[in-house]
Amino acid sequence: MAEDIEEIRKKKLMELQKRYLEQQKAQEEAMRQEMELEAQLDAIMRRILTPEARERLGRVKLVKPELARQVQLVLVQLYQAGQIREPIDDAKLKRILAQIDERTRRDFNIKW
Helix, strand or coil, rough: CHHHHHHHHHHHHHHHHHHHHHHHHHHHHHHHHHHHHHHHHHHHHHHEECCCHHHHHHHHHHHHHHHHHHHHHHHHHHHHHHCCCCCCCCHHHHHHHHHHHHHCCCCCCCCC
Protein backbone atom coordinates (compact mmCIF):
# COMPACT_ATOMS: atom_id res chain seq x y z
CA MET A 1 0.00 0.00 0.00
CA ALA A 2 2.76 2.45 0.94
CA GLU A 3 4.60 1.40 -2.22
CA ASP A 4 1.54 2.27 -4.33
CA ILE A 5 1.33 5.73 -2.76
CA GLU A 6 5.03 6.31 -3.38
CA GLU A 7 4.65 5.19 -6.99
CA ILE A 8 1.72 7.59 -7.48
CA ARG A 9 3.77 10.44 -5.98
CA LYS A 10 6.67 9.72 -8.33
CA LYS A 11 4.34 9.68 -11.35
CA LYS A 12 2.74 12.97 -10.30
CA LEU A 13 6.14 14.57 -9.75
CA MET A 14 7.36 13.44 -13.17
CA GLU A 15 4.17 14.72 -14.77
CA LEU A 16 4.55 18.12 -13.10
CA GLN A 17 8.20 18.33 -14.16
CA LYS A 18 7.25 17.47 -17.73
CA ARG A 19 4.54 20.15 -17.76
CA TYR A 20 6.95 22.71 -16.33
CA LEU A 21 9.54 21.94 -19.02
CA GLU A 22 6.90 22.23 -21.75
CA GLN A 23 5.76 25.60 -20.41
CA GLN A 24 9.34 26.79 -20.22
CA LYS A 25 9.98 25.74 -23.83
CA ALA A 26 6.80 27.52 -24.95
CA GLN A 27 7.88 30.70 -23.16
CA GLU A 28 11.34 30.52 -24.73
CA GLU A 29 9.78 30.06 -28.17
CA ALA A 30 7.48 33.03 -27.63
CA MET A 31 10.42 35.17 -26.54
CA ARG A 32 12.43 34.08 -29.57
CA GLN A 33 9.56 34.96 -31.91
CA GLU A 34 9.13 38.34 -30.20
CA MET A 35 12.84 39.05 -30.61
CA GLU A 36 12.70 38.08 -34.30
CA LEU A 37 9.70 40.35 -34.84
CA GLU A 38 11.47 43.19 -33.06
CA ALA A 39 14.57 42.67 -35.22
CA GLN A 40 12.48 42.72 -38.39
CA LEU A 41 10.69 45.90 -37.29
CA ASP A 42 14.02 47.50 -36.46
CA ALA A 43 15.44 46.59 -39.88
CA ILE A 44 12.44 48.08 -41.66
CA MET A 45 12.59 51.22 -39.49
CA ARG A 46 16.25 51.64 -40.46
CA ARG A 47 15.23 51.58 -44.13
CA ILE A 48 12.31 54.00 -43.94
CA LEU A 49 13.28 56.45 -41.17
CA THR A 50 16.09 58.97 -41.03
CA PRO A 51 18.42 58.67 -38.02
CA GLU A 52 16.71 61.63 -36.32
CA ALA A 53 13.27 60.07 -36.82
CA ARG A 54 14.50 56.71 -35.46
CA GLU A 55 15.89 58.51 -32.43
CA ARG A 56 12.55 60.25 -31.85
CA LEU A 57 10.66 56.97 -32.21
CA GLY A 58 13.02 55.41 -29.68
CA ARG A 59 12.26 58.17 -27.19
CA VAL A 60 8.53 57.79 -27.80
CA LYS A 61 8.90 54.05 -27.22
CA LEU A 62 10.31 54.77 -23.75
CA VAL A 63 7.40 57.02 -22.78
CA LYS A 64 4.47 55.55 -24.73
CA PRO A 65 5.34 52.03 -25.94
CA GLU A 66 1.80 51.39 -27.25
CA LEU A 67 1.90 54.50 -29.43
CA ALA A 68 5.36 53.63 -30.75
CA ARG A 69 4.21 50.09 -31.62
CA GLN A 70 1.15 51.42 -33.46
CA VAL A 71 3.30 53.85 -35.43
CA GLN A 72 5.73 51.08 -36.31
CA LEU A 73 2.92 48.83 -37.51
CA VAL A 74 1.36 51.62 -39.60
CA LEU A 75 4.73 52.44 -41.15
CA VAL A 76 5.40 48.77 -41.95
CA GLN A 77 2.00 48.46 -43.61
CA LEU A 78 2.64 51.56 -45.70
CA TYR A 79 6.12 50.31 -46.59
CA GLN A 80 4.84 46.89 -47.62
CA ALA A 81 2.09 48.52 -49.69
CA GLY A 82 4.75 50.54 -51.52
CA GLN A 83 3.43 53.88 -50.31
CA ILE A 84 6.70 54.98 -48.70
CA ARG A 85 9.11 55.99 -51.45
CA GLU A 86 11.56 58.18 -49.56
CA PRO A 87 12.85 58.08 -45.98
CA ILE A 88 10.58 59.67 -43.41
CA ASP A 89 12.26 62.57 -41.66
CA ASP A 90 11.69 63.84 -38.14
CA ALA A 91 9.03 66.40 -39.14
CA LYS A 92 6.94 63.80 -40.98
CA LEU A 93 7.26 61.39 -38.08
CA LYS A 94 6.04 64.11 -35.69
CA ARG A 95 2.93 64.56 -37.82
CA ILE A 96 2.32 60.81 -37.99
CA LEU A 97 2.76 60.51 -34.22
CA ALA A 98 0.34 63.37 -33.62
CA GLN A 99 -2.28 61.87 -35.94
CA ILE A 100 -2.11 58.41 -34.41
CA ASP A 101 -2.01 59.79 -30.87
CA GLU A 102 -5.06 61.93 -31.60
CA ARG A 103 -6.99 58.93 -32.95
CA THR A 104 -6.12 56.69 -30.00
CA ARG A 105 -6.16 59.19 -27.17
CA ARG A 106 -8.79 58.64 -24.53
CA ASP A 107 -10.18 61.66 -22.78
CA PHE A 108 -11.09 61.25 -19.17
CA ASN A 109 -13.78 63.49 -17.73
CA ILE A 110 -14.10 63.67 -14.00
CA LYS A 111 -17.44 64.95 -12.83
CA TRP A 112 -18.01 66.30 -9.36
